Amino acid sequence: MLNINIKKLEIKSNEKKLVDISFDMSTSTALIGESGSGKSLTLKALLNLLPSTLEINKDIDSNFELNYHTIGFIPQNPFTSLSTMTRIKNQFFCSDEKKEEVLNLVSLDKSVLKKFPSQLSGGQIQRVVIAIALSRDVKLLLLDEPTTALDEENKNNIIDLINEIKDRLNILILFVTHDINSIKTICENIIILKNGEIIEKGLTNDILSALKEDYTKRLINSTFKNKTFRT
Numbered sequence: 613m614l615n616i617n618i619k620k621l622e623i624k625s626n627e628k629k630l631v632d633i634s635f636d637m638s639t640s641t642a643l644i645g646e647s648g649s650g651k652s653l654t655l656k657a658l659l660n661l662l663p664s665t666l667e668i669n670k671d672i673d674s675n676f677e678l679n680y681h682t683i684g685f686i687p688q689n690p691f692t693s694l695s696t697m698t699r700i701k702n703q704f705f706c707s708d709e710k711k712e713e714v715l716n717l718v719s720l721d722k723s724v725l726k727k728f729p730s731q732l733s734g735g736q737i738q739r740v741v742i743a744i745a746l747s748r749d750v751k752l753l754l755l756d757e758p759t760t761a762l763d764e765e766n767k768n769n770i771i772d773l774i775n776e777i778k779d780r781l782n783i784l785i786l787f788v789t790h791d792i793n794s795i796k797t798i799c800e801n802i803i804i805l806k807n808g809e810i811i812e813k814g815l816t817n818d819i820l821s822a823l824k825e826d827y828t829k830r831l832i833n834s835t836f837k838n839k840t841f842r843t
């Protein structure tokens with residue numbers, strides 16, 4: 613079973629602590645918290661993509677290597693993660709056989725390979741982005757609110773797809789989301805961040821059935837429908 617033990621993850625900016633957390637992951641985990649609580653910085657730290665102006669202190673154990681090949685990232689806005697002037701087939705870095713295999717996994721026909729992103733729907737583009745991530749030897753998939761830019765129907769389809777991939781490929785998922793239904797569908801565990809610290813963590817069922825902190829209740833109960841979309 614895959615496991616990551618984040619014994620220490622501390623991120624500072626000019627002596628100001630932005631994130632100071634530790635957690636263990638051996639299953640799909642939702643990372644939730646209000647704006648500015650440290651969700652994106654946590655994902656960026658795992659991807660080694662923190663700006664050099666920030667100071668990072670991390671101590672992470674895992675039973676697989678953490679690198680570009682093993683960590684996949686699905687961003688909030690799939691439209692910005694593909695190159696608009698490049699056909700889909702040239703946005704993968706793998707064999708043609710692998711391209712078809714991963715497109716099959718995300719239920720897309722191989723005919724999309726010839727197309728440009730502008731010829732695909734939002735849901736199809738997000739599927740392509742997921743397929744590109746899966747074309748590497750991904751063992752940890754980081755998702756940053758991957759359905760925010762999608763309409764209701766595509767949103768549900770992508771959630772079902774992520775859930776299916778998780779079960780089929782047996783990979784770890786760290787899922788930043790505000791959407792209670794996707795947490796229930798996909799995540800066995802929840803971590804709740806506030807001001808860069810973990811204030812609650814545990815099994816999704818336990819946390820949802822006994823909401824302890826008012827802060828958590830507020831996060832869980834809000835629909836975030838009016839959240840402005842960042843590009």
Ligand SMILES: Nc1ncnc2c1ncn2[C@@H]1O[C@H](COP(=O)(O)OP(=O)(O)OP(=O)(O)O)[C@@H](O)[C@H]1O
Pocket residue numbers: 625630645646647648649650651652653654663665666
């Ligand atoms: N490059 C940076 N330099 C200094 N401070 C930063 C930097 N990036 C983020 N921060 C600060 O760190 C804190 C955590 O930011 P982060 O982007 O991780 O929040 P978040 O939980 O992802 O919020 P959101 O839901 O709005 O995306 C915030 O107070 C933010 O202002």
